[in-house]
Amino acid sequence: xxxxxxxxxxxxxxxxxxxxxxxxxxxxxxxxxxxxxxxxxxxxxxxxxxxxxxxxxxxxxxxxxxxxxxxxxxxxxxxxxxxxxxxxxxxxxxxxxxxxxxxxxxxxxxxxxxxxxxxxxxxxxxxxxxxxxxxxxxxxxxxxxxxxxxxxxxxxxxxxxxxxxxxxxxxxxxxxxxxxxxxxxxxxxxxxxxxxxxxxxxxxxxxxxxxxx
Amino acid sequence: xxxxxxxxxxxxxxxxxxxxxxxxxxxxxxxxxxxxxxxxxxxxxxxxxxxxxxxxxxxxxxxxxxxxxxxxxxxxxxxxxxxxxxxxxxxxxxxxxxxxxxxxxxxxxxxxxxxxxxxxxxxxxxxxxxxxxxxxxxxxxxxxxxxxxxxxxxxxxxxxxxxxxxxxxxxxxxxxxxxxxxxxxxxxxxxxxxxxxxxxxxxxxxxxxxxxx
Numbered sequence: 001x002x003x004x005x006x007x008x009x010x011x012x013x014x015x016x017x018x019x020x021x022x023x024x025x026x027x028x029x030x031x032x033x034x035x036x037x038x039x040x041x042x043x044x045x046x047x048x049x050x051x052x053x054x055x056x057x058x059x060x061x062x063x064x065x066x067x068x069x070x071x072x073x074x075x076x077x078x079x080x081x082x083x084x085x086x087x088x089x090x091x092x093x094x095x096x097x098x099x100x101x102x103x104x105x106x107x108x109x110x111x112x113x114x115x116x117x118x119x120x121x122x123x124x125x126x127x128x129x130x131x132x133x134x135x136x137x138x139x140x141x142x143x144x145x146x147x148x149x150x151x152x153x154x155x156x157x158x159x160x161x162x163x164x165x166x167x168x169x170x171x172x173x174x175x176x177x178x179x180x181x182x183x184x185x186x187x188x189x190x191x192x193x194x195x196x197x198x199x200x201x202x203x204x205x206x207x208x209x210x211x212x213x
Numbered sequence: 214x215x216x217x218x219x220x221x222x223x224x225x226x227x228x229x230x231x232x233x234x235x236x237x238x239x240x241x242x243x244x245x246x247x248x249x250x251x252x253x254x255x256x257x258x259x260x261x262x263x264x265x266x267x268x269x270x271x272x273x274x275x276x277x278x279x280x281x282x283x284x285x286x287x288x289x290x291x292x293x294x295x296x297x298x299x300x301x302x303x304x305x306x307x308x309x310x311x312x313x314x315x316x317x318x319x320x321x322x323x324x325x326x327x328x329x330x331x332x333x334x335x336x337x338x339x340x341x342x343x344x345x346x347x348x349x350x351x352x353x354x355x356x357x358x359x360x361x362x363x364x365x366x367x368x369x370x371x372x373x374x375x376x377x378x379x380x381x382x383x384x385x386x387x388x389x390x391x392x393x394x395x396x397x398x399x400x401x402x403x404x405x406x407x408x409x410x411x412x413x414x415x416x417x418x419x420x421x422x423x424x425x426x
Contacts, residue, residue, distance in 0.1 A: 182395040
């Protein structure tokens with residue numbers, strides 16, 4: 001059990017990278033280009049399923065059974081009533097999404113999958129442990145004028161974000177409040193993630209920096 | 214009515230500075246060293262009163278009636294039941310505060326005062342408009358171990374923060390969720406502030422960058 005656990009974030013999102021660093025973990029980023037597919041589900045089941053696919057695809061690329069490894073996969077969607085909003089395809093779709101979210105309340109779901117394997121021998125890899133969960137946060141927007149919506153959509157920020165907005169930027173102007181974890185809206189529920197890791201990885205110190213996990 | 218409004222943030226907090234910049238305002242920072250004093254109040258009345266004192270002290274230093282000016286004052290406290298927690302005096306007090314907040318729910322109050330004067334003639338300054346409000350956010354912490362509390366208190370981060378924690382840093386590990394505006398917990402309710410400014414400053418464009426206010 002010597003050596004540190006290698007932590008891999010299976011996500012290309014710069015926001016998730018910042019959040020994981022914020023809570024003191026040291027990690028690498030690795031992304032698979034597996035096509036994510038999911039049948040119709042509730043939003044919670046959907047993000048769990050997609051986070052699992054991302055984590056499994058990256059876990060499959062790890063090739064040293066003597067190295068303890070933890071892979072973290074995550075996926076976020078915005079739900080408005082029965083409907084799921086992903087990333088807008090273009091500015092026009094961003095405007096249309098923001099119009100529907102304006103002055104209303106919606107839900108943000110982030111699913112997280114943890115895949116963990118302790119260090120084993122070269123011939124007998126240790127078994128793989130898995131944990132998947134999701135968090136939901138309700139978000140309430142102030143009413144936005146047509147000009148405010150068009151101006152925000154035109155700045156390009158919505159295009160890589162589920163629901164066409166980023167709560168951590170200038171869009172904070174339009175957020176009245178929320179119920180749940182703020183960081184879950186940014187893309188990773190770091191409070192829940194940290195608590196799950198304390199239970200899941202049953203030995204001290206995932207890495208130097210997080211020695212007090 | 215030519216010329217832009219000069220916006221002054223009457224707060225030394227680097228977090229408030231970042232938040233005001235985040236929503237696209239251009240401003241200067243000016244701090245008075247007036248001793249803040251407030252009689253016993255409810256937390257909401259207290260932060261409103263202290264924000265008013267900060268804004269008024271800085272407003273009194275403005276000396277060009279021909280220049281339109283907006284001063285923003287703010288104050289934040291943490292309330293646990295009937296008790297108000299300010300900034301801890303030292304590491305031991307930080308540990309004691311965090312022990313009480315651990316595994317429990319508390320309230321964060323931020324009061325904001327806006328003082329605004331349109332550009333007037335040299336001899337007849339325009340009248341001063343004032344608006345004061347506060348926002349409250351409930352915050353729920355996960356239970357923290359003694360080691361987690363002591364390790365966080367020892368890193369020095371709690372010392373300049375009401376309630377001995379900063380939600381925007383590594384402390385996110387211990388935050389289960391909240392109800393209300395996240396940025397209110399950081400120190401400035403920027404959503405509400407932006408909406409109030411739209412009503413309060415009744416002409417287009419506080420400054421170049423915020424032309425779409």
